Amino acid sequence: MAPSYLSLAFLLLGESFASQLPLFESASTSQIHLAAKKELVSSKSLQDSIHADSLFERAKTLYSIAELGEGEYNHPTRVIGSKGHLGTIDYIYSTIAELGDYYVLSNQSFPAVVGNVYESRLVLGSEVPVSAIAMSLTPPTTGKEPVLGPLALVSNVGCSASDYPDLSGKIALISRGECPFGTKSALAGRAGAVAAVVYNNEKGALGGTLGTPSPDHVATFSISDSDAAPHIKKLKNGELVEASAYIDAIVESIETTNIIAQTKEGDPDNCVMLGGHSDSVAEGPGINDDGSGSLTLLEVATQLTNYHVNNCVRFAWWAGEEEGLLGSDYYVSVLSPEENLKIRLFMDYDMLASPNFAYQVYNATNAVNPVGSEELRDLYTEFYTSHGLNFTYIPFDGRSDYDAFIRHGIPGGGIATGAEGVKTEAEQQMFGGIAGDWFDPCYHQLCDNLANLNLTAWELNTKLVAHSVAMYAQSFDGFPKRTSFEAAAVPDALPGKYHGHQLQL
Structure with a gap:
């Protein structure tokens, strides 16, 4: 050992x-x-x-x-x-x-942010999207408990505050594209969303990171374009799609170090x-x-x-x-x-x-x-x-x-x-x-x-x-x-x- x-x-x-x-x-x-x-x-x-x-x-x-x-x-x-x-x-x-x-040997210490997702689950309507992944550096859901709410489709690609209506108590469904995932999560959080789901605007599954933590970030998942498509269709037709999200995760600041050796x-x-x-x-x-x-x-x-x-x-x-x-x-x-x-x-x-x-x-x-x-x-x-x-x-x-x-x-x-x-x-x-x-x-x-x-x-x-x-x-x-x-x-x-x-x- x-x-x-x-x-x-x-x-x-x-x-x-x-x-x-x-x-x-x-x-x-x-x-x-x-x-x-x-x-x-x-x-x-x-x-x-x-x-x-x-x-x-x-x-x-x-x-x-x-x-x-x-x-x-x-x-x-x-x-x-x-x-x-x-x-x-x-x-x-x-x-x-x-x-x-x-060699001259040195260690260079610096602050770092590390995250770990212990457990996660996403349900859209009556379906569990097989492609659902909790994003790296996501915060947990409130109290590390499941949150429930109607799914809300965000306008455009969700890079501007104007794309987000009042999302109090809702779960935001947001297209990937143009701006970082962390920006989308923070904007959803500021609009009152209890969680966010970013779907791929290209073929296939999607994984990513929220990047630098923000107090506005909400628990955020990613899903594929195909898993998102039927729910987007229902929402555009004015149908209600209930959803639930659960993430048990931590995001914390630590210090770590680089090692440098020069002749x-x-x-x-x-x-x-x-x-x-x-x-x-x-x-x-x-x-x-x-x-x-x-x-x-x-x-x-x-x-x-x-x-x-x-x-x-x-x-x-x-x-x-x-x-x-x-x-x-x-x-x-x-x-x-x-x-x-x-x-x-x-x-x-x-x-x-x-x-x-x-x-x-x-x-x-x-x-x-x-x-x-x-x-x-x-x-x-x-x-x-x-x-x-x-x-x-x-x-x-x-x-x-x-x-x-x-x-x-x-x-x-x-x-x-x-x-x-x-x-x-x-x-x-x-x-x-x-x-x-x-x-x-x-x-x-x-x-x-x-x-x-x-x-x-x-x-x-x-x-x-x-x-x-x-x-x-x-x-x-x-x-x-x-x-x-x-x-x-x-x-x-x-x-x-x-x-x-x-x-x-």
């Missing part, structure tokens, strides 16, 4: 989470002398140090840490605020600390940065999502200590990614312009070992992202091509921790192996696996455990991570120089449909 992984975490976080170590230190003369005895890192040598069995041993340790969450959640989890996540932070921190003085050696004004997230969802242990990415970083960071670097390398393990990219958002938000410009690029590594994998590369182009993003994209694709492997481009749409970086002018990109997307027949021909199944059939579920890892994909992708680190740790020759920390094109390119894995609007 690895109980020792809690002790250092509590020391790191403390009661106020205030302990902050310096982000940078100048290398001492002895450190520089020691580094001079090491060979300059090369892609081949760093790749050769990566082995699947070492990665899997780390995964076994991480799963035992996830089991620390069983007392509160009745199953293994590493969700922020849990003992499983505290143990994860301890494991990462202590592993890097044991490597000696190669003491290397040009501190030209840093290559890479990150993965240390937390899982509450529903499971998260061994692929993102145990695979965070352990890849840990293994590469360990092997890198055998080499000399010309440019500094900065590793980050973000907390709160599953709650809406909280850790990476916070990190970038507190960077001064001068520190921002020292980060030449950011590489995101999230879900590298999906069982039904595809080799996926974020389609980050310079046209709509900070210049340098496309050069990073091409480094990935050239690696796969050089190994005779297929790859696909996937949207660079704000679903992972690169989002804050590119919004603040830092070139970014990354690779993945797929989440809840369905593998096509063409992708089956390219990568094997099963067409029609999710890339990760255990995405955000209890079964994201040790059996949920494709070790072939994980080892290959970890070698690619090692390649990306080695290339930029050697030199930024030919890579676009940074001259600004503004990225005016990015907000238009990313309208904010996603912020992390959850839909916002």
Whole structure:
């Protein structure tokens, strides 16, 4: 059960989470002398140090840490605020600390909001919509008891107060679209609704988050377009549809922490940065999502200590990614312009070992992202091509921790192996696996455990991570120089449909 992984975490976080170590230190003369005895890192040598069995041993340790969450959640989890996540932070921190003085190690504490839905139920008329899902960060129904009332169809897409009549004692039925789910819930609450239901304006089921909590939010569900359609028809015909809603949930503020490790050696004004997230969802242990990415970083960071670097390398393990990219958002938000410009690029590594994998590369182009993003994209694709492997481009749409970086002018990109997307027949021909199944059939579920890892994909992708680190740790020759920390094109390119894995609007 690895109980020792809690002790250092509590020391790191403390009661106020205030302990902050310096982000940078100048290398001492002895450190520089020691580094001079090491060979300059090369892609081949760093790749050769990566082995699947070492990665899997780390995964076994991480799963035992996830089991620390069983007392509160009745199953293994590493969700922020849990003992499983505290143990994860301890494991990462202590592993890097044991490597000696190669890195400057710091923990960055920040406030976070976490929610948990224990039980929920929605009835519309005489039907229980099979697609009904309580939205993330929803408050409970009043008194955590069922509420009853007539269903009321909100005008337009519910983004303006004028769309909401007096809804006292009613349950609002609102179309998805144009504005965040949290805005819709708050407007319904201000109009007196006792609960809200957001239905999809596209085909299929709908899940999402209310985002930053508001005192105006009401208990909020989402349902599919098909589950909503018969009730919308009745309401438009003037028929009465009685409804009931019940949610037992909590939304609370906590503090959590990012872990940052930067090489003491290397040009501190030209840093290559890479990150993965240390937390899982509450529903499971998260061994692929993102145990695979965070352990890849840990293994590469360990092997890198055998080499000399010309440019500094900065590793980050973000907390709160599953709650809406909280850790990476916070990190970038507190960077001064001068520190921002020292980060030449950011590489995101999230879900590298999906069982039904595809080799996926974020389609980050310079046209709509900070210049340098496309050069990073091409480094990935050239690696796969050089190994005779297929790859696909996937949207660079704000679903992972690169989002804050590119919004603040830092070139970014990354690779993945797929989440809840369905593998096509063409992708089956390219990568094997099963067409029609999710890339990760255990995405955000209890079964994201040790059996949920494709070790072939994980080892290959970890070698690619090692390649990306080695290339930029050697030199930024030919890579676009940074001259600004503004990225005016990015907000238009990313309208904010996603912020992390959850839909916002």
